[in-house]
Amino acid sequence: MYRYDEFDERVVRERVAQFRDQVARRLSGSLTEDEFRPLRLQNGLYLQLHSYMLRIAIPYGSLTARQLRQLALIADKYDRGYGHFTTRQNLQFNWPKLREVPDILSLLADVDMHCIQTSGNCIRNVTADQFAGVAADEIEDPRPIGELLRQWSSLHPEFSFLPRKFKIAVGASENDRAVLKAHDLGVRVVRRADSGELGYEIHVGGGLGRTPMIGKIVRDFLPRGQLLAYVEAIMRVYNAEGRRDNKFKARIKILVHEIGLDAFRDRVEREFAAVGVAAAQDENEELTRIAACFAPKPYARLLARSDSFEAAKALNPAFADWTESSLHPHHVEGYAAVTVSLKPIGGVPGDMTSDQMRAFADIAERYSFGELRVTHAQNLVLPHVKKDDLFALWRMLAKSDLAADNAGLITDIISCPGLDYCALATARSIPIAQAISTRFADRGRQRDIGPLQIKISGCINACGHHHVGHIGILGLEKRGQESYQITLGGDASENAAIGELLGPGLGADDVPPAIERIVDTYLELRNEGETFIDTVKRLGVGAFKTAFFVGERNEAA
Amino acid sequence: MPALKNMPLPAILVANDLRDGDVVFRAADGWTRDPRAAAIARDDEAAQALERAGAAATARQEIVDAYLIDVDIRSDGAPVPRHFRERFKTLGPSVRPDLGKQAEFVGYARAAAE
Numbered sequence: 001m002y003r004y005d006e007f008d009e010r011v012v013r014e015r016v017a018q019f020r021d022q023v024a025r026r027l028s029g030s031l032t033e034d035e036f037r038p039l040r041l042q043n044g045l046y047l048q049l050h051s052y053m054l055r056i057a058i059p060y061g062s063l064t065a066r067q068l069r070q071l072a073l074i075a076d077k078y079d080r081g082y083g084h085f086t087t088r089q090n091l092q093f094n095w096p097k098l099r100e101v102p103d104i105l106s107l108l109a110d111v112d113m114h115c116i117q118t119s120g121n122c123i124r125n126v127t128a129d130q131f132a133g134v135a136a137d138e139i140e141d142p143r144p145i146g147e148l149l150r151q152w153s154s155l156h157p158e159f160s161f162l163p164r165k166f167k168i169a170v171g172a173s174e175n176d177r178a179v180l181k182a183h184d185l186g187v188r189v190v191r192r193a194d195s196g197e198l199g200y201e202i203h204v205g206g207g208l209g210r211t212p213m214i215g216k217i218v219r220d221f222l223p224r225g226q227l228l229a230y231v232e233a234i235m236r237v238y239n240a241e242g243r244r245d246n247k248f249k250a251r252i253k254i255l256v257h258e259i260g261l262d263a264f265r266d267r268v269e270r271e272f273a274a275v276g277v278a279a280a281q282d283e284n285e286e287l288t289r290i291a292a293c294f295a296p297k298p299y300a301r302l303l304a305r306s307d308s309f310e311a312a313k314a315l316n317p318a319f320a321d322w323t324e325s326s327l328h329p330h331h332v333e334g335y336a337a338v339t340v341s342l343k344p345i346g347g348v349p350g351d352m353t354s355d356q357m358r359a360f361a362d363i364a365e366r367y368s369f370g371e372l373r374v375t376h377a378q379n380l381v382l383p384h385v386k387k388d389d390l391f392a393l394w395r396m397l398a399k400s401d402l403a404a405d406n407a408g409l410i411t412d413i414i415s416c417p418g419l420d421y422c423a424l425a426t427a428r429s430i431p432i433a434q435a436i437s438t439r440f441a442d443r444g445r446q447r448d449i450g451p452l453q454i455k456i457s458g459c460i461n462a463c464g465h466h467h468v469g470h471i472g473i474l475g476l477e478k479r480g481q482e483s484y485q486i487t488l489g490g491d492a493s494e495n496a497a498i499g500e501l502l503g504p505g506l507g508a509d510d511v512p513p514a515i516e517r518i519v520d521t522y523l524e525l526r527n528e529g530e531t532f533i534d535t536v537k538r539l540g541v542g543a544f545k546t547a548f549f550v551g552e553r554n555e556a557a
Numbered sequence: 558m559p560a561l562k563n564m565p566l567p568a569i570l571v572a573n574d575l576r577d578g579d580v581v582f583r584a585a586d587g588w589t590r591d592p593r594a595a596a597i598a599r600d601d602e603a604a605q606a607l608e609r610a611g612a613a614a615t616a617r618q619e620i621v622d623a624y625l626i627d628v629d630i631r632s633d634g635a636p637v638p639r640h641f642r643e644r645f646k647t648l649g650p651s652v653r654p655d656l657g658k659q660a661e662f663v664g665y666a667r668a669a670a671e
Contacts, residue, residue, distance in 0.1 A: 027576060029618035047622060049646050050657055052578035080656055095656075097577045348652055419642060420650035428645075430652045482641060 001064055001371065002147050002293040004112045011155065012109045015116060019043050020102035027099060042122070044115030045101055048423045054096045055118040056108060060128035060146035060170065061089035061374040065361035068372065070111040072357035078104050083357070085342060085350040087414060087465055088167070089127045089374040090118055094421055116154060121162045123153035123235075129171040129178045130375040133294060134337045134383045136329040139189050139198065142172040144291040145227060148283070149187075151290075152228050159235050163242035164250035166235070167207075174494060179376060181206045181215040181496035182468055184252045185234065192221065199223045204234060204264070205256030208462035212498045213253040216261050218268060225280030225287075226272075233271035237264065297369045297384055302334025306387035319394050321443055322405040327390075328381075336387055338368075340380040340397060341404035341412055345441045346434050349415040350378030359400040367393050376465075377414055377453075379407060409446040410454060410519070411437040414465055418458025418475060419482075425458035427475025427482035432456055432511055439512045440519075449519055452532045453492065468492040470533045471518060472499040473511065484511050488518065488544055489536045500541040502548050514548065521547040565627035569595040569636050570607040571646065572614070572623035580646055580658065581620060583607050588620065592647050592658060593635045593665055597628070637669045644669060 004012070019039070026036045040046075044055040056071070071091060075083050078100050079093040086092055096104060108114055118125055126146045133141035149168055153159065159166075169178040172189035180186030186203035200222040206215025222230050234252075241259075243249045256264045313320040328337040340360070343349050352360075364372045364382060367389050373381035385393055397403040406412045413436060416422065418429030433456055440446055455469030459476070466472030472487035483505035490499030506514055519532075521544050526535045536544065569592075570583035581588040582595035589595065598604040604625055611623030626643040628636035638644045648666050649657015659666035 026618070032618075033615070033621050047573060047578060049642075050578075050580055050649060051573070094650075095578075099576045419645055420652050425642075428651060430650075434652065477642075480640065 001062060002059075002143075002290065008112070008151075009109075012112075012114050012116070015043075015114065015155075016102060016105045016109050019105060023098060023102050038120065040098075041119040042116070043101075043105065044118035045096075045098070046119065046423075048094070048421055049419070049425075050421065051095045052098055052101070053421070054093045054101060054104060054115060055086070056091045056093070056113060056115050057118050057125040058089050058091060058113075058374050059150050060126055060132065060143050061130055061376075062128075062132075062143060063372050063374065064111075065364040065370040065372070067111045067113055068357050068361040068364070070107060070113070072354040072361070074104055074107055075354040075357065081355075082351055082353045084348075084417060085352065085374050085378045085380070087376050087378065087416070087463055088125060089130075089376055090125060091374070092417075094417075119165075121164050121166075122160050123149075123156065123162075123166045123168060126150050126153070127167070127169045127178055127183075127376060129173060129176075130339075130373040130381045131177060131328055131337050131383070132170075132172070132373075133296075134328075134330050134332075134335075135173055135177075136331045137175055138171075138173040138331075139191050140172050141291070141294050142170040142187075142189055143294050144287055145187060145189070145200075146170045147290045147293075148228065148287055149231065152231075159239060162235075162239055163244045164247065164252075166238070166252065168231075176492075176494040176496070177375075179465065179468065179492045179496070181494075182208055182212075182465070182492065183215060185231065186215050187227070187231075190221065197223070200227055200230075202230065202234075205253040205261075206496075207251050207253040208465060208467045209251070210248060210460045210462075211251075211254065212462070212467040213257065214496045214498065215253075216256065218261065218265050223280075225284045228283055229275045229279060230268075230272055233268045233275050236271050236275075237267045241267070296332075297371075299332045299335060299384070300386065302332075302386065302388070304333040306334060306390075309387040309390050312391035316391070318405070319391060321447075322394055322403055323390065324447070325405055325407045325409055330384065332384075334387055336385055336390065338382040338385050338390070338393065339375070339407040340382060340402055341407045342379050342402075343406055343412050343437065344401060344404045345406075345411060346438045348430050349413055349433050352380075356400050356402060359396075360402065363393065363396050366396075377412065379412070405443060406446060408451050408453075410440045410449050410452040411446060412453075413437060414453070414455040414469070416457050416459075416464035418456075418464075422458060424461060425475070426460070426477045427458050427484065428508075429456040429458040429464055429473075429475055432473060432475070432484065432508060435508075435512045436515055439516065449523070450531055452519070454515070455490070455492075465492060466490070467498045468496060469499060470536065471515060476505060478505050482508050484508065486511070486514060486518075486548075488541045489533070491533055502541060502545055517547055518544055564601070564604055564625055565639075566601075566604060567597050567599045567630060567636065568604050568607070568625040568627050569597055569638075570611050570623055571595075571626055571643065572611060572620040575618055575621055583610050583614075583623075588614070590658070591662060591665075593662065595636055597630065597636055598625070631668055633668070635665055635668065 487499030
């Protein structure tokens with residue numbers, strides 16, 4: 001894990017002191033709300049429906065046990081004993097008091113954490129593949145470039161007042177687990193087939209929200225050492241030409257769309273030539289320094305097969321079920337990366353109590369070198385667990401209600417906070433997730449359905465990624481009621497796609513039966529071994545529309 | 558100050574406390590966290606008076622984001638917001654009945670949900 005050096009530490013401490021002074025001036029009345037709002041947003045502090053909300057950055061989704069314990073302490077002392085993990089791998093507290101936020105920031109600084117650039121029109125927290133550094137299928141650990149980009153973009157004077165927010169994600173595998181193509185900028189580490197040279201594939205102009213777009217490749221191979229210069233060129237073109245006249249057209253995706261990818265690329269390349277690549281050596285040196293913080297763990301030498309693990313699975317069907325959905329191949333033999341679902345049946349997706357945080361911190365220390373990850377799907381990952389330890393780990397997780405066996409299945413639902421918390425929401429999201437989860441609670445049925453991603457947003461801003469859900473649900477207001485639109489065929493993977501609207505909006509109570517009809521149609525029409533998304537892609541949304549409407553009529557009758 | 562045209566009545570004034578962020582309501586005298594104690598405007602003049610009180614308290618940096626919401630009046634006289642968004646704001650997260658006003662004012666919440 002990256003550890004702050006003296007400079008990082010001083011910057012964050014100074015920022016806390018600065019915000020403490022700003023809060024004092026706000027409370028004394030010398031700053032108005034209009035003056036204060038941009039200042040609080042730059043520190044991740046929103047005013048939501050019931051209270052303030054504080055969004056804490058978790059760079060590239062990596063946390064230590066010590067940091068998680070500190071978050072538990074803050075949850076207990078300054079909030080209501082829980083936190084909410086988001087699709088941007090951040091953590092949100094829903095009930096902080098403005099007068100106490102400086103103390104919270106100070107506690108965060110004690111463990112190398114902050115809320116800088118978790119809001120506002122700046123480069124936001126960099127997200128990453130949750131299996132970075134451990135996945136068997138990755139080219140290299142993408143977190144060092146995540147950290148490089150984080151340091152470069154933090155408090156960058158030129159890019160602190162962009163036309164709109166700017167989100168970057170990084171990955172290093174053919175299998176995209178970080179939704180790179182739904183980001184303003186996606187960076188994927190690639191290797192040239194002919195020479196073996198490492199470099200970057202740069203995606204630009206992806207994004208969800210009211211105008212969903214899939215990112216386009218602006219550079220298919222950028223040599224090592226030139227990442228910051230190239231990203232700087234992209235940012236300059238966007239900063240100069242991104243629309244500031246209309247908030248809804250201000251994201252980079254609109255610029256790329258309006259002038260076209262080729263014209264955008266030409267401008268970036270011109271700017272890139274002007275920015276220069278002379279700094280390549282400096283970048284490589286800095287990357288080497290950062291990468292040392294992410295050195296491989298002192299793994300034990302183990303056999304790929306663990307007899308005790310296999311025996312435990314044979315004896316415990318419930319454990320076997322959990323392993324089936326929770327394990328991801330680790331690049332070191334005898335180890336696994338473990339996804340810990342934060343989606344208990346009927347629970348609030350992504351919520352974690354302070355007791356669970358403390359228990360999980362202990363578990364991470366005992367079984368995963370004190371390290372954990374947050375996923376964009378609002379789950380956690382223990383990246384380095386010995387297969388020999390999995391059974392003991394599972395039993396410990398179960399004691400804290402953290403052993404849900406549904407990762408990647410239909411009840412592993414992404415949901416934004418929606419109108420239960422969010423001031424921007426037009427409808428609730430969480431109760432819809434809970435109702436679907438409860439309806440599909442049966443594990444055998446979930447397994448039969450197989451991998452299926454439902455993603456729910458409570459407004460058009462799409463924090464719940466509904467556009468790229470295999471089944472997407474968007475909550476809106478229609479004639480004074482909550483109404484839900486269902487889309488089908490979205491895809492958050494390397495085959496990214498925007499879902500297609502299935503039909504008119506439904507009332508909240510009608511959503512779970514509609515999902516059930518869609519799923520039943522899939523079960524009826526699928527080929528042997530075919531996943532939900534593949535069936536939708538093969539048959540098109542039309543096949544499901546018929547069933548959707550027939551079902552609607554039947555239920556209305 | 559300009560009154561909201563065609564504001565449906567009756568109405569109450571809702572805001573967030575500056576220091577704590579908590580949802581507060583304009584009462585006959587000052588601010589209250591209890592929705593049952595909210596001052597109810599039944600005509601335009603009363604609604605304008607609520608707005609003026611909100612603007613003054615905003616200027617004194619006591620509250621933020623003050624606005625009128627239209628309500629139904631229950632048989633016991635308590636106001637319940639007509640729009641679902643404002644009902645959630647008044648009560649708390651529907652998925653966490655242990656938090657927000659609904660936990661503090663249980664009787665009010667139960668009746669409001671009906």
